Amino acid sequence: GESVGLHLPTLSVQEGDNSIINCAYSNSASDYFIWYKQESGKGPQFIIDIRSNMDKRQGQRVTVLLNKTVKHLSLQIAATQPGDSAVYFCAENTGGFKTIFGAGTRLFVKA
């Protein structure tokens, strides 16, 4: 597969544990935030999103938290599985136009 993140921050967790991936965003005017998962050789895939009028949103095994005061976003994955191993990106968008991605975090899940 493609090697896209040779020097990424890395999080290593034991299978079954919860994972928390953090992201600092740059623009206080951003009103839409999204998390993507990227597996080797593939394009990013949507996981979960949140708009600026919310501070928490839950999906299946995933939760996104938004703290606008400190411009911080986090992704929580419950009961992490080997299939969750990937690179995770946060992204922000302002007004529906430009999208800015974070540098990414590599998640390793140990069996």
Add this chain to the structure above:
Amino acid sequence: EAQVTQNPRYLITVTGKKLTVTCSQNMNHEYMSWYRQDPGLGLRQIYYSMNVEVTDKGDVPEGYKVSRKEKRNFPLILESPSPNQTSLYFCASSPGGGNQPQHFGDGTRLSIL
């Protein structure tokens, strides 16, 4: 199957030789975008298009051109490629804008020698 299709998937070429990377989506999406991905830098937006004949620059547009003559296609053109454009490129689309989840293609690896 709903998808974003990029071609070619891999290309090795030389400096100055014009090339086009095609992108097509079958979901009738209005918004399309191009990104480049480099190690440690995440994805950086090159150009985006809100609809047919409406395009605008992202954060790294220098050396690239795009066109949106029809809704489904959004080609990326490198008129005179240079080695610093060696990268992994992704095309994406969404129904109504960058404030909705984007569907990504599988990427195009360009190497400019």
